[in-house]
Amino acid sequence: MPNETYGILLVSFSKHSHQQHFIPLYQAHPRLRIIGVADYPDIDPDLCTYNQQWAGQLGVPYSEDLDESIDDPAVDIVSVGCEIERRSALIVRAAEAGKHLWIDKFPGATLAESEASAVAVERTGVRAIIPGYAYGTLAQHTRQVLASGDLGTLLGVHVDVMFGKGWPRPITQRRAFVAPNGRWKYPDIKRELLTVGAYAVGLIQECLGPIRHVVGHAGAFFFPEHGAHGCDDFGTLTMTDADGRVATLCGGRIGTASHPQGGPSRAYLIGTRQSATIDAKRPALDAYLRDYSTGYDYQPDPKDPMQWHGGPPVPTVALSEDTAGLAAGLDDLVAAIDDDRPTRYGVRQARDLMEIILAGYRAVECNAAIDLPLEQKL
């Protein structure tokens, strides 16, 4: 029924998710309507208040009874915006209730959780999407170049994705690297190789076959907070696929006002005949406005020092309104539900992405190349 509208339940506005950024997309989409906001009953009081504020703003009910909310027949899609540690259980529960899924990045905090999410989605036949990786300008341009055949045989892909956010300072304490072991965030920081590097891994998945070997480095820091925790604010991975093709990436948070577009987002596709340099934020318009260059206070808001929810103005603005590809991803999800087909990037790919990143973290920890597949228990 192509004219049917689908009801969306927004589960959590946790501060590490992009739920609030999805709302304009949902509201603008002619086939979607927001049904309600829900979350677990035992969440942080601040998050509960925030959830309620959003529910009030959207004019929809807020519920702490997740089961009841998910089972509501008016709900067709669950928008998963809870903390990474709670995502897998929520995904499994929603899939078993026959609800389709819009998942903000990772489907679990561990490989086992991610696998459980993938199995639940495959078993129930619901449609699920992780929209952050395969729909943006970088992926679209990459597909265009690969489809043209101009490169000849693809030898490798190299991706740099960085967020020009936060305020780097001298590293006063450099704790030894701490393996994540399922813990991806602290009150003041997030693991950035996971958070930002995932975009690069998503693109590499688009280009190469199954990854077989991974090397990782994460010994340098921009922020003393990360140094003190022994957690990456920046990292690099090098990997080879089953055919011996090579990919590298860097991902991290590199500090505000260090790049005209808020951080590089580039891919180098190396072919036998030609190589391509793709910039996710081009085509673009340069606007060097004196007031911004000389008078703007680039210091981050003390309430959001890592600028998780904002950033400074940039002098070079991308022409695309959808560089991240979220609107394109939403169209794909709706079409996948309509046509009963998989989305371009679903939970199985996201589970594989998590495996690559986990291998990278283990490679950093061991200072050695790690072979895939990993053990499921990780």
Add this chain to the structure above:
Amino acid sequence: MTIALSAHPALNPLVGQLTAALPIKSLYYPARRNPNTDLPFFSDLPAMLQATSPRVCAFLSPYADLHNDVRTCLQAGVAVLCAGPVPKANQPIATGGIHRGSPLFAKALQKRRDPSFAEPVYLRLVAGVQEPGLLPAWWAACGQLALASDLLDESPTQVHLCANRHGRAYQVVLTATAPSGASIQIVVAPQSAIAELTLLGRGGVISASAAHSGIALASAKGTQVVPDAATPPAELAWLRDFLEKENAPSEHSDNSGQALLSGLRRALRTRQPVLVTC
């Protein structure tokens, strides 16, 4: 002072630029192909040495018997400098370091040393090879690693090396951590024109791209970027520096180049990252 060059025909434009500025009298390369140059060309090294009596021979391209030709030159009293390492060289010769003559490198180093840049955290280099084949890819990898070390003022002791090929098109990837903790990623691509540099520091980003630094030619099919010919090639300053220092070896051929070549062969064979001690 007369100079002889040894260069693959792919470097003809460079040979032309060098010949216009220096007393280069002959060109040698161990191949039958006519290099299409105004210089007297020889495919036989002893014949070239006898005919033109050069004081210096600069080897700009690698090939299998390079070490024998280097030895022949040295035995004839001809000073030698090489654009890359020479396997099996049995005495010190000046090798590598061409990047030090590059205006881009000089400016990048100047900005890197600006206190506002603070400490380096990450360096990404993407560079091309002068011609297809394993040895040019190896030389390019060595050259980029040397550039990285000079730009960071420190050298990694180990690198992870990955490589693959299709026909004579090679891709080489080096990944390393410098003693300060800064990460290094180097990609060598089969195309000579590609050249990208991104250096991140706590104080900001230094970057350059050949795609944004050339001359844009617009046509009905689109825009093509061609390199400018006005900027002097780094090889010119490199050669001049060698001549001014009275042919003193500026850099000794050491084992790291050989280790990279062995690692490269192993990476091609195993199709997985190999750890190489520099």
